[in-house]
Amino acid sequence: MKKLSKIYTALIIFFMYMPIVVLILFSFNDGKTMVWKGFTLNWYTDLFKDSQIINSLWNTLMIAFLASLFATALGTMAAIGINNFKGKKRIFLQNASNIEILSPDIVTGVSLMLMFTLAGVAFNFKMGFLTVLLAHITFCTPYVVLNVLPRIRHMDYSVYEAALDLGCNQWQAFRKVVIHELMPGMFSGFLMSFTFSMDDFVITYFTRGASFQTLSIQIYTMTHQRISPKINALSALMFVVVLVLMVIINIKDRKLEKQNVQKAL
Amino acid sequence: MKLKRPSIPYIFWMVIFTLIPIVLILYSSFTDRNGNFSFEAFSKAFGYYDVFLRSLWIAFISTLICLILAYPLGYIMSRQKASVQNTLTMVIMIPMWMNFLLRIYAWVTLLQNDGPIDIMLSLLGIHTTLIGNQGAVILGMVYEYLPFMVLPLYTVMAKIDKGLIEAADDLGSNKYIIFKKIIFPLSIPGIISGITMVFVPSASTFLVAQYLGGVDDIMIGDVIDRIFWSDQNTGSAIALILMVAILVFLIILNFFGDEEAVAT
Amino acid sequence: MKKFFSAFIALAIFVSCAVVMSSCSGGYDGEINVYNWGDYISDGSDDYLDTIKTFEEEYNIKVNYTTYETNEELYNILSSSNSSYDVIIPSDYMVEKLIDEGLLQKLDYSKIPNSKDLMDNFKKPSYDPNGEYSVAYSWNVTGLVYNKTMVKNKKPDSWEYLWDKDLKGSILQFNNNRDAYAIAMQLCGITPDKFSKKDVDKATVKLKEQKPLLKKYVMDQVFLEMEKNQSAIAPYYAGDIYTMMLNNENLVGVLPKEGSNLFVDAMCVPKNASNVDGAHKFINFMTRADISAANSSYITYASPVKSAKKLLDKDLRESELVYPPDDYLKKCYTFHNVDDETYSYMQEQFVKLMS
Numbered sequence: 001m002k003k004l005s006k007i008y009t010a011l012i013i014f015f016m017y018m019p020i021v022v023l024i025l026f027s028f029n030d031g032k033t034m035v036w037k038g039f040t041l042n043w044y045t046d047l048f049k050d051s052q053i054i055n056s057l058w059n060t061l062m063i064a065f066l067a068s069l070f071a072t073a074l075g076t077m078a079a080i081g082i083n084n085f086k087g088k089k090r091i092f093l094q095n096a097s098n099i100e101i102l103s104p105d106i107v108t109g110v111s112l113m114l115m116f117t118l119a120g121v122a123f124n125f126k127m128g129f130l131t132v133l134l135a136h137i138t139f140c141t142p143y144v145v146l147n148v149l150p151r152i153r154h155m156d157y158s159v160y161e162a163a164l165d166l167g168c169n170q171w172q173a174f175r176k177v178v179i180h181e182l183m184p185g186m187f188s189g190f191l192m193s194f195t196f197s198m199d200d201f202v203i204t205y206f207t208r209g210a211s212f213q214t215l216s217i218q219i220y221t222m223t224h225q226r227i228s229p230k231i232n233a234l235s236a237l238m239f240v241v242v243l244v245l246m247v248i249i250n251i252k253d254r255k256l257e258k259q260n261v262q263k264a265l
Numbered sequence: 266m267k268l269k270r271p272s273i274p275y276i277f278w279m280v281i282f283t284l285i286p287i288v289l290i291l292y293s294s295f296t297d298r299n300g301n302f303s304f305e306a307f308s309k310a311f312g313y314y315d316v317f318l319r320s321l322w323i324a325f326i327s328t329l330i331c332l333i334l335a336y337p338l339g340y341i342m343s344r345q346k347a348s349v350q351n352t353l354t355m356v357i358m359i360p361m362w363m364n365f366l367l368r369i370y371a372w373v374t375l376l377q378n379d380g381p382i383d384i385m386l387s388l389l390g391i392h393t394t395l396i397g398n399q400g401a402v403i404l405g406m407v408y409e410y411l412p413f414m415v416l417p418l419y420t421v422m423a424k425i426d427k428g429l430i431e432a433a434d435d436l437g438s439n440k441y442i443i444f445k446k447i448i449f450p451l452s453i454p455g456i457i458s459g460i461t462m463v464f465v466p467s468a469s470t471f472l473v474a475q476y477l478g479g480v481d482d483i484m485i486g487d488v489i490d491r492i493f494w495s496d497q498n499t500g501s502a503i504a505l506i507l508m509v510a511i512l513v514f515l516i517i518l519n520f521f522g523d524e525e526a527v528a529t
Numbered sequence: 530m531k532k533f534f535s536a537f538i539a540l541a542i543f544v545s546c547a548v549v550m551s552s553c554s555g556g557y558d559g560e561i562n563v564y565n566w567g568d569y570i571s572d573g574s575d576d577y578l579d580t581i582k583t584f585e586e587e588y589n590i591k592v593n594y595t596t597y598e599t600n601e602e603l604y605n606i607l608s609s610s611n612s613s614y615d616v617i618i619p620s621d622y623m624v625e626k627l628i629d630e631g632l633l634q635k636l637d638y639s640k641i642p643n644s645k646d647l648m649d650n651f652k653k654p655s656y657d658p659n660g661e662y663s664v665a666y667s668w669n670v671t672g673l674v675y676n677k678t679m680v681k682n683k684k685p686d687s688w689e690y691l692w693d694k695d696l697k698g699s700i701l702q703f704n705n706n707r708d709a710y711a712i713a714m715q716l717c718g719i720t721p722d723k724f725s726k727k728d729v730d731k732a733t734v735k736l737k738e739q740k741p742l743l744k745k746y747v748m749d750q751v752f753l754e755m756e757k758n759q760s761a762i763a764p765y766y767a768g769d770i771y772t773m774m775l776n777n778e779n780l781v782g783v784l785p786k787e788g789s790n791l792f793v794d795a796m797c798v799p800k801n802a803s804n805v806d807g808a809h810k811f812i813n814f815m816t817r818a819d820i821s822a823a824n825s826s827y828i829t830y831a832s833p834v835k836s837a838k839k840l841l842d843k844d845l846r847e848s849e850l851v852y853p854p855d856d857y858l859k860k861c862y863t864f865h866n867v868d869d870e871t872y873s874y875m876q877e878q879f880v881k882l883m884s
Contacts, residue, residue, distance in 0.1 A: 081272020
């Protein structure tokens, strides 16, 4: 059984990473196409000279990070609240939250643009970083709600009450019990938000204003020509950074686990 | 703790950033180019009924395949040590951080004639065209959205009390009974979240079909994307119909889910 | 779990510091917002000129450079949002539409002395008949590309070959309504510079005939399809065909004998621009012979600047695909704006065709 699970996991991971390998491979291709022409590192050196791409990268990461952080907070609170509604009201709120996910991006994008434009005239502001951030929080939060809700349904409230009885104040009990319980759901919600935010093109496109650009916009608008291998190089680098980060954390976690075991002994 | 208050900020947020946009779409789909009330947009929108049906069908199949692939993986993940769980979660999500369009491109490279997969298959004596058909579109969808099925399933299954399973085991239940009576019912909320997270975006996605499909595989998301630029009214009407169709599907799903949850 | 979060937060703090630092690099005398097609400016890769950096250094004006994908996107953003762009680069028919709707402002050509160096046909082009609102950025025509090993000893020289039954399953067509319809209309005997709903209907019939023979409707995918010998024949922009041929020696580029679409992308200043002076400086800079030549050799479309042509590589300058000969250009047409209803009718028919 154990062997079978390992093989299965490996197969899925292989499926997930096959295209990534291709992507990285072609960042070393000495040509602008998907035809292999020999090895080069030029795309990497060009990448660092390209202030547009670097700038877009920062914008993308900033938006993704801030949006998913806000969305996680907002969505977790919302999920806790929604869970305490009963029956039809709860179903209504859950579906209301899903509406944002199921309206096509272009529609959300255009309608938000119209709204921001009206608001911009009324309150005298221009679209840019802030409007993009608001839009991203809007489409990320429902994913957090979706991830946290099932977790709350399984939560044992008696633990929270026990914590209160044992002298925790409400906030402590909330932090130590509820947040702790919901953490995996919040974490998945955060990851999903981050992913969707990084990938979003259409909504950002409409809400960004005149001087703000993210990576995905730069990539999508290249589709009249060819997508520059600089983008592949960038993806490869990001991949390596995340991988290294993961390995470091994993090693630390393992050490901690070992220490805990030794302490227990 | 039984408070409803924490959801208030989000309800406000939804009113401003979701409700107002929806009202704008409603308004736009019931007017014509000059802003007069009209059903023209809807009658045009229903002209795309075949694309609607095809998109829902592709989304349905993709969701089903995702569920079948993700369920065992979610279960396997939930039985690991905490550190392994975290690592696996990240491993599943990281591919999604590479840009969507780049990933689709990579699939085109993999699937094309004389591409790596084609060569491998022809070594095995299988000669077939891998790209430019509905199968390739579904493959792209499954690839694109599989992680969004795995995560909620894993999150829920990790919550299942191991003691419960051990107890059942001690009481002589076999594996099938344990699955049927404990694991499956308790994982239903995760299944529902997962289906929502895969079905909804895959029904409205665009570009995947244009890159991996053939001459007549475009989906409703592509139609909206194209029509909207030149005719906002019809675009809005199509979007509205799509939203209602998906919403109905989700409401049915939710009722089903709740009854199951009550039954256990 | 918490560690992931803290690692993330650390990363984010680092990122935000870097952003703050990079945005404080200041000291510019103002900034302009430039809005151009994606990957349509020489960007410093592969030893090409970094156009924007050069401009920033010479004029000390910061450029916020953003990109779009289609003329219709540009139009929607420009007409319904309150963002202010200083320089935009739409195509011919879109320039005409923007002029008609009063969304552009007249240029002060005394501030763009380099515009005297424009080729004569771009001084008062058909989309801007008085030459008041625009300065051409680059131009080219549509053409045909085929793979000589895959066309069964034929020598395609006409759009008709895109309807050739012998090549069934390996023909590509534009995934873009205007270009696909233009080809079909030409074969129906309609000049596609302006058209009515009736013309659209005729062309739709022609395109329906073609559909069973097609492999795919493509845009950028055409590069992969042709360069990796996946398809036999395709229409695309001639300058891009030039680069495809460099990557696959089996490919042959031709200018169809019926003539084709001469397209021009031109720099304009929207009415609500906030830095009009900077915009003029940018337009003048992009029209300077050496800059226009450098840009042209990156995007491999022709430069509208007379003395830029001399500065180009011999191969590029003498290629018929990049600079089609004058007698061929006489057979070409340039798109004009059509009314919204006809345009959206064409789009609707095109989408129905593909579904």
